[in-house]
Amino acid sequence: MIPVDQARDHGKLLACIVEEITQVMGLPNDSELAYPSIFNDKTPEDLLSPLDVILLKLLYEPELSSGMRQPQLQSLLKAKLKQYEQQGVLEKAVGVARSSPLYEWLR
Secondary structure, three states, X not given: OOOHHHHHHOOOHHHHHHHHXXXXXXXXXXXXXXXXXXXXXXXXXXXXXXXXXXXXXHHOOOOOOOOOOHHHHHHHXXXXXXXXXXXXXXXXXXXXXXXXXXXXXXX
């Protein structure tokens, strides 16, 4: 269930739906540490940020699995981020985030 009544009253219906659907995909709840992100209430964006795009991409990497120990996970994440940088994925994240058809609804 998505709590749309309060979101609609505050003009944040689209942001609420995007955040809740992204959480269903596996990213955690709100965090003040993630900025800019749909999961930080201080972020002015209503849709996924480039950071959110990268986090979702990392979340679905086949090499990652639940229950991994922190040292193993950190090593793998560093390697993946380096790979993303070399492949231009980090640079392209802005374009990916901005290519959502939902941006048309914000105009």
